[in-house]
Amino acid sequence: MARGYDFQAIEAKWQRVWEESGAFAATEEPERRKFYLLEMYPYPSGRIHMGHVRNYAIGDVLARFLRMRGYNVLHPMGWDSFGLPAENAAIEHHTHPAKWTNDNIAYMRTQLKRMGFSYDWQREITCSDPAYYRWGQWLFLKLYEKGLVYKKSSAVNWCEVCQTVLANEQVEGGLCWRDGTSVVQKELPGWFFRITAYAEELLSSLDNLSGWPEPVKVMQRNWIGKSVGAEVCFPLADREGALTIFTTRQDTLFGATFMVLAPEHPHALALAQGTSQEQQVRAFIERMSREDRLQRTAADVDKAGVFTGAYAINPLTRERIPVWIGNFVLLEYGTGAIMAVPSNDQRDFEFAQKYGLPIRLAVKPVDVDPDERHLQQAYEGEGVLVNSGPFTGMASQQAREAIADFLEREAIGKRTVNYRLRDWGISRQRYWGNPIPIIYCDGCKTVPVPYRDLPVILPQNIQITIKGGSPLQKVAEFTDVLCPRCGAPARRETDTMDTFVDSSWYFLRFTSPKDEDGPVTPAHVNYWMPVDQYIGGIEHAVLHLLYARFFTKTVRDLGMIAVDEPFRRLLTQGMVCKETHRCPEHGFRLPEEVDASSCCRTCGRPVQIGRIEKMSKSKKNVVDPEDLLAQYGADTARLFCLFAAPPERDLEWSDQGVEGSFRFLCRIVRLIEDQEELLKGPNPSIPFQKLIAGRALYRKAQQTIRRVTEDIEDDFHFNTAISALMELANEIGRFELVGSADDADERRVAYSYAVETLLLLLSPFAPHLCEELWERLGHDGSIFQAPWPSYDPAIITAEEIVVVVQIDGKVRSRLVMPADADDTAMRGAALADERVKGWLEDRPIRKVVVVPKKLVNIVIGGVR
RNA sequence: GCGAGAGUGGCGGAAUGGCAGACGCGCUGGACUUAGGAUCCAGUCCGCCUUUGGCGGAUGGGGGUUCAAGUCCCCCCUCUCGCACCA
CATH class of the missing domain: 3.10.20.590 (Ubiquitin-like (UB roll))
Structure with a gap:
């Protein structure tokens, strides 16, 4: 350890000072510019990891910078503390989820404090605390009253490992987002939030979010998946009834030569009944129901289908066309049925080819005349209509409008908008979540828990098991209640809410975390909201960030807040990565399991220095922030995270880079310590214009103010801000403080000014050390009460x-x-x-x- | 397949259309030292020369616009991420 930089003592000292003085508590002050700065709150898994350190270091630089710039900053922290890992830990370690969670929170809170993050801890939220989840239940009931919450039975994504349902957003490539295992389909009743009611607004107001990264907005747009088209009614031939389809290409209607239904379509079996196809249809539907749906609908699976034996009438050509069932048609999208235009849709083309169905061109390219009998593939582009009766010769874009008009005029169909977005299923068959405040009564059916009875408290006395349904079902004192409406014996809902519900409004609660009369206090929430800057990982681009936007809009429509969008600006920080070591025999190795000649210490075989990968326990490339704190301290850890890469990019961990950041801080200590006596004394006052020997250094300090300010303010380029500080430190280090007798005073003025400027500019990055050195220079009071330094454009410009x-x-x-x-x-x-x-x-x-x-x-x- | 982002020294990374490689790491040499893995000083893209100092080349590849291109436009290659039979 370097002489003079006792980071352990310095950091402990200033953390105590901050804590005792309540330095970071925020109160509403309407006459001041407010800034609500928020980082995504963590799941209390046990200890903080480097991703947290990076995320929160970015936030803390901004918080401290903005305070020095005169903003009234709200910078809170809390815990996303419901969720399955608590139950798994309960089973493994024979502890209670609440105890496990609260112990973790207590430990991680001390870790965050040891990092020196400037949170207003008085506003801490723990979402597994009834004081918080009570208001989640309250909001659930309000939305229920408005018809935005409903219960239905549906095919849901079921994770066998987690023994619970997953939302569509939580299934990634057919696998559970949490444990990466396969997900199956299961028919189950559950509660849904009607997020689709807000689909259009969620899509259109993305355009106003100029402070969001484009990739996140693109991902949300894709997820919402708006398609503009028409529903068209195809009457059945030889019988009553009709099939309605959705299409975006009504201009190709004249090329519709057959229809395809999803296997789960309610008419699928009925159509085949009494025909020679009945047996085959029954067998096909059964086979499909057994197949994993996510696999069945993967793009690379061969198309398969069966003829129902029934025919429908193409409403424009009046032709009889066969009705098929196909594996590639999804029940949940559109109407679960399609018209097939093999000439102009590649999927339909492949299906038609396989089963020898007719192909007739409806839209052709403008300058080519393809032979429709020998098409190699469908033509999906825009073009000119052919074989299309009165519309023949029309451009396809125009024809879409003209045919839509025609459909509406003839009452055959109507313009429709379809979204890929589905309603958000929030029922989870697990214990450690917010209980859904609903009671089932034989007489009164579904009865909401009266507001006065909230919160529905999770029972403490419980047996947690993974198998065999929700643990709450077995707790009679929880489930057995009297119906609030008629007083008859009734049963409580035993599903709990998805934890993403808790995180969909926690940012509102931070504005009045202790209000016992409502989820938010209007005066407070309207002062602080929206969040001016939100910071978190890109992995929540659709999940959390879409739900939070949805909730904000529903709470707005309840008349409780004024904002349309929760997060004005969003920064998605990159992952923290590190190189991996892989032994051909033992797989991933820890760095200490590899010797100096890059061989495995267990088997002696050469180890591959593998790819740079996201830090994870399984890849054995994690660095524990705790070790970093012990060896270098919080200021170094923060500084390195900010210096090694701009925040939105991935950060490649480098032990030597950490060493470099530490050396920089040691250097700062020496710059001051070596001249401490001189710097402490009273400084003569000399205007810049009189400076000769100190002129360049003084100017450099001023230039650095500008660079650091702009780097932080404009685009969070902390890495270049730090490099500017290093340049200033280098120049101070080169400066000859002791010159001739004539210029001693002005040298001292320049040196002192440069050093103090350096400390002020560095303080958001390395707060403990800067506080300490600021004090040693003889200042009373915290460096964070000093204003951010300003510069004179005239001085910055060189002669x-x-x-x-x-x-x-x-x-x-x-x-x-x-x-x-x-x-x-x-x-x-x-x-x-x-x-x-x-x-x-x-x-x-x-x-x-x-x-x-x-x-x-x-x-x-x-x-x- | 569609969409988004990225590609610059040995490495992380800098560069409002105006000196490519700031800053850091690593490396090389020197100083101070009993010692150096501390600290300080100097050097460090490649090639060439007449070696004080010059010259040429270089930002994934190829074209273009411009007095001037890492930066703007077109085509191609590679990597990362997201979506993926959505009618």
């Missing part, structure tokens, strides 16, 4: 500039000129320069381009 002289775009000379040199002077000086003359050799000058104060480019062209 002299270096003008680059190019000939044909190549640098040939540099001229030192007065800063006020105008274009004519620059041009004249460039042409008069001896080196330039040597290059010109009397050749004619075609053009001279002058970039004010920077560059002169002399164009002669041709050969040299």
Whole structure:
């Protein structure tokens, strides 16, 4: 450890000071500019990891910076503390989920405090606390009253490992988002939030979120998946009834030569009944119901289907067309039935080819006339209508409108908008979640728990098992209640809510975390909301961020808040990665399991220094923040996380890079310690204009103020801000503090100014050390009460500039000129320069381009 | 397949269309030292020369616009992420 930098003592000291003085508590002050800064709250898994450190370090720099800039900053922290890991831990360690969770929270809270993050801990939220989840139940009931919550039985995503339902958003590539195991379909009753009622607004208001990264908005747009088209009614042939389909390509209706239903379509079996196809249809539907649906609908699975034996009438051609059942048609999208236009849709084309169904061209490319009998693939682009009765010859875009008009006029169909977004299933068959406040009564059916009876408290006395349904079902004192409406014996709902419900409104609760009269206090929530800056991982691009937007809009429509969107600006930080070590025999190895010659310590075989991967226990490439705290302290850990990469990019961990950040802080200590006596004394006051020996250093300090301020403010480029601070530190280090007797005073003024500026600018990044050194320089009070330094544009501008002289775009000379040199002077000086003359050799000058104060480019062209 | 982002020294990364490689890591040499894995100083893209100093080349590849391109436009390659039979 370096002399003089006792980070353990320094960090403990200032954390205590901050805690005792309540330095970061926020209160509403309507006359001040507010700033609500929020980082995604963590799941209390046991200990913080490097991803947390990075996320929260980014946030904390902003929080401290903004406070020094005069903002009234709300910077709270809480715990996303419901969820399955608590139950798994309960089973493994024979402990109670509540105890496990609360112990973890207690430990992680101390870890966050040891990192020196400037949270208003008085506003801490724990979402497994009845004081919080009570209001989640309250909101559930309000939405229930408005018809935005409903119960239905449906095929749901079921994770066998978690023994619970997953929302569509929680299934990634057919696998459970949490444990990566396969998900099966299961018919189950459950509660849903009608997020589809907000589909259009969730989509359109993305356009107003200029402070969000484009990739996140794109992902949300894709997820919502708006399609504009029409529903068209196809009457059945030879019998009553009709099939309704959804299409975005009503311009291709004349090419619809057959129809396909989803296997689960309610008419699928009925249509085949009494035909010779009945047996085959029954067998096909049964086979499909056994197959995993996510596999069945994967794009690379071969299309398969069966003829129902029934026919429908194409309402435009009046032709009889066969009705099929196909594996590639989804019940949940549109109407669960399609018209098949094999000439103009590749999926239909493949199906038609396989089963020998007719193909008739409806739209052709403008300048080609394909032979429809020998099509190699469908033509899906825009073009001109053919074989389309009165619409033949029309451009396809126009035809979509014309045919939609025609359908509506003839009452055959109507314009429709379809969304890929489905309603959000929130029922979870697990214990450790917010109980759904519903009671089932034989007489009164579904009865909401009266508001006065909230919260429905999770029973403490419980047996947690993974198998055999929700643990709550077996707790009679929980389930057995009297119906609040008629007083008869009734049963409580035993499902709990998805934890994403808790995180969909916690940011509102932070504005009045202790209000016992409602989920939010209007005066407070309207002062603080929206969150001005939200920071978190990209992995929540659709899940959490879509749900939170939805909840904000519903709470707005309950009249409780004024904002349309919760998060004005969003920063998605990259992952923390590190190289991996892989032994051919033992798989991933810890760094200490590899010897100096890159061989496995267990078997001696050479270890591959593998790819840079996201830190994870299974890849054995994690760095524990705790070790970092012990070896280097919080300031170094924070500084490295911010310096190694810009925040939105992945960060590659480097032990040597950490060492470098630590060295930088040691250097700062020396800059001050070596001159402590001199710096402490009273400083003479000398205006900048009188500075000679100290002029350059003073100016550098001012330039650094500008760079750091702009880097933080404009786009969170903390890495370049830190590099500017390093430059300033280097220049201070080079500065000769002791000069001649005449200039001793002005040298001291410049040095002192530069050092203090450096500390102020560095303080958001390395808060403990800067507090300590600030105090040692003789200041009373916290450095964070000092205003952020300002600069004088006149001082930043140097008296002299270096003008680059190019000939044909190549640098040939540099001229030192007065800063006020105008274009004519620059041009004249460039042409008069001896080196330039040597290059010109009397050749004619075609053009001279002058970039004010920077560059002169002399164009002669041709050969040299 | 569709969509988004990225590709710059040995490495992490800098560069409002205006000197490519700031800052850091690593490395090389030197100083101070009983010692150095501390600290300080110098050097560090590649090639060439007449070696003080010059010249040429270089930002995944190829074209283009421009006095001037890492940056703007077109085509291609590679990687990462997201979506993926959504009618």
